[in-house]
Amino acid sequence: MTEPQRDELRQRVRDDEQPPAAARVVIRGGPDTLSLLRAHARRLWRSYQLDGQPVYGISVFVALDDIGPASERGILTVKLQSYPSVYCCTVAAVTAAGFELLATFSRPHFTIVLPDLDSVGSLAAMFGELLVNPYAGRGEEQR
Amino acid sequence: MTHIDILADLNSEDETGFVWTFLDEADDPAVIRPGAVVVAGTPLTPAVCEVIDLIDKPAGTVVHLRVLPGTLDEYRRLLARAGV
Numbered sequence: 001m002t003e004p005q006r007d008e009l010r011q012r013v014r015d016d017e018q019p020p021a022a023a024r025v026v027i028r029g030g031p032d033t034l035s036l037l038r039a040h041a042r043r044l045w046r047s048y049q050l051d052g053q054p055v056y057g058i059s060v061f062v063a064l065d066d067i068g069p070a071s072e073r074g075i076l077t078v079k080l081q082s083y084p085s086v087y088c089c090t091v092a093a094v095t096a097a098g099f100e101l102l103a104t105f106s107r108p109h110f111t112i113v114l115p116d117l118d119s120v121g122s123l124a125a126m127f128g129e130l131l132v133n134p135y136a137g138r139g140e141e142q143r
Numbered sequence: 144m145t146h147i148d149i150l151a152d153l154n155s156e157d158e159t160g161f162v163w164t165f166l167d168e169a170d171d172p173a174v175i176r177p178g179a180v181v182v183a184g185t186p187l188t189p190a191v192c193e194v195i196d197l198i199d200k201p202a203g204t205v206v207h208l209r210v211l212p213g214t215l216d217e218y219r220r221l222l223a224r225a226g227v
Contacts, residue, residue, distance in 0.1 A: 004203075005201040006202060007202075012157075029188060030187075030188065036152075036185055036187065040154075043152065043168075046203070047200065047202045058152075059155040080154075081212065082153060082188075082190035082210050083188060083190075084214060105157055106156065106160050137214040137216075
């Protein structure tokens with residue numbers, strides 16, 4: 001039985017973009033569990049390959065700008081407005097944990113490439129505790 | 144536990160700029176039609192979304208979703224005010 005043809009993720013990498021500085025903030029809406037992270041990583045694996053090989057990965061956003069839609073506030077207000085809780089770390093923390101951070105699709109979206117499904121534990125440890133997203137929702141009530 | 148119409152990672156966007164997932168991750172695929180308003184995400188991270196389109200790919204039918212403004216709690220309070 002042959003596997004379905006996957007789209008090539010490398011063709012979706014923004015290779016004209018400078019790598020984000022180490023101090024830039026990496027944000028992901030949560031909460032996650034290890035089981036959910038595996039399910040999300042499998043979804044990318046099912047649909048994409050990287051350099052011809054099926055790839056596991058988890059989506060995040062990186063605050064690339066100080067203001068505007070790709071800023072930390074812009075991401076929390078628009079992209080992650082449905083998430084009352086988020087995980088945050090830095091680009092340096094992602095690379096220190098041994099993960100590759102690929103600028104994929106439209107900025108400020110990135111994919112953290114996972115070597116295998118077991119590495120979701122390291123990923124969760126890297127992100128640490130959930131933080132409150134102060135911009136969740138549309139301010140129906142005072143937060 | 145919140146009922147989820149279709150499982151998705153609402154952080155995951157593709158080249159369309161919309162959230163994407165697979166149709167076979169829907170509880171009832173018949174509900175997932177362009178223009179439909181659905182609850183998507185995970186039981187821990189549900190959100191109200193609009194189905195944008197369904198695209199057939201070799202790996203399966205991909206569903207694109209637009210996350211609508213507001214949290215699920217805000218929609219619950221809206222419905223309570225409306226007496227629905």
